[in-house]
Amino acid sequence: MRVLVTGGSGRLGRSVVRVLALRGHDVVSVDVSPGPGAPEGVRHRAADLLDGAARTAVFAETRPDAVVHLAGVSVPFARPDTEILDINTRLAWGVLAQAAESGARVAAAASSPTVFGYGAPEWRPRYLPLDEVHPVAPWHSYGLSKVIIEETARALARTHRDCVFASVRPSYVIAPEEWAGAVTQQGHTVAQRLADPALAAPSLFNYVDARDAAELFALVIERPERISSGQVLHASAGDALALRPLTELLPRFHPGTEESAAGLTGSAPAFATGAAERHLGWRPKRHWRTELRGRPDAAQHPDPIA
Ligand SMILES: NC(=O)c1ccc[n+]([C@@H]2O[C@H](COP(=O)([O-])OP(=O)(O)OC[C@H]3O[C@@H](n4cnc5c(N)ncnc54)[C@H](O)[C@@H]3O)[C@@H](O)[C@H]2O)c1
Structure with missing residues (x-):
């Protein structure tokens, strides 16, 4: 299948581009930045997708069967609110819209769990773990932009019946090199995030291995008939990025969650991934306990839960 990946x-x-290429797809990566260089089997195309003419040219040239849309501002507060x-x-x-108009039969966009609005003063989940149907309540422009992206997918699904749209909410993404000690999105290592629970608390201790999230995007574009157009799917690890149970940590950092977090014992995470599992058979395969095993900086943190 010819797949156009933005970002x-x-x-x-x-x-995402690496996993799709390994699964035999013909992958075109479109980005303003060249990044570290496209992996084998992936063609890179430089374009600013905000530029309508450039975007139209990329789609006309590529004629994708499927589109994975990741490009954008990926961090809250990284730019002024109105720009994000x-x-x-x-x-x-x-x-x-261009995906559907140029004949793609499936288009999946990256949303974010920040749509739930954790971190706002007085934030209280209705229940935990947060699933795909828990109400959203964004409080910053990044989270709001992701709610609008999900609504965009649903809006387009109403008029473009030949294309299946989906929104995937990846948790805090850990790229392969970050297990080996490279800094993660917020500027510290995974081991530091584990050692100081204040670092992972703002995102409710969520995370997902980038390859696991990539496999969910792959399943969406390979089996669009298994989901309903506009579907939201969580991509999150099967455990929490924490050395203590969330039943203890969440109330400490998010007062008022004592009751809702009561069931999050052991290594249980605050996010559920039931939709991805039910519809597509996706399950996260990588966990920090296995990915960090044997890494020198991780050895300083004995795991009291395991
Ligand atoms: N990293 C995470 O923890 C995380 C969590 C949840 C959701 N997401 C979402 O997943 C997606 C990818 O995240 P990421 O961490 O890889 O982000 P990233 O910032 O590393 O990558 C985004 C890419 O988009 C490109 N881009 C931005 N504007 C563009 C434009 N106008 N035209 C073409 N390319 C453009 C950038 O050059 C960059 O390479 C984003 O939509 C992000 O919001 C990320």
């Missing part, structure tokens, strides 16, 4: 040079995109909202929402409409 293919990024932290998640690099794994503008860039992410314009990119999503432009890319997803």
